[in-house]
Amino acid sequence: MGTPALTGAMNVPVFIDISLEERAEELRAYFKSLGAEISEERSEKGLEDDLHKIIGVCDASFKEATESEVEGIMNGIVSMLALCSGDKSESLILSFCEKLSKAPTTELAWSASRCCGPCSSPWRPPAQ
Secondary structure (H helix, E strand, C coil), X not given: CCCCCCCCCCCCCCCCCCCHHHHHHHHHHHHHHCCCCCCCCCCCCCHHHHHHXXXXXXXXXXXXXXXXXXXXXXXXXXXXXXXXXXXXXHHHHHHHHHHHHCXXXXXXXXXXXXXXXXXXXXXXXXXC
């Protein structure tokens, strides 16, 4: 079974065999390519700081990416959060959830929240 790949400018499939630091670099480069104010280099403070900065600009994908790309990007961030065990992991998760809750459209909010699984998100699309 192969590794799933995302299309477009993002080269970080959700389940790949690279280090968290390399994933952070790929995400930083991707968000930088969207015009986000983020350095492409890893933080000297470590992975938690990288995730903090990535989460801070992840909403840039809401403006530029398709719904499926947004879902893939958010899945990439979730996979990193799941493997992060530092002291700040809870605050990172809360920051990430806050970003997801501010998606500009219902469709993007739905796509972004799917990365957290159907049972973990209280948000549901409005009834038609």
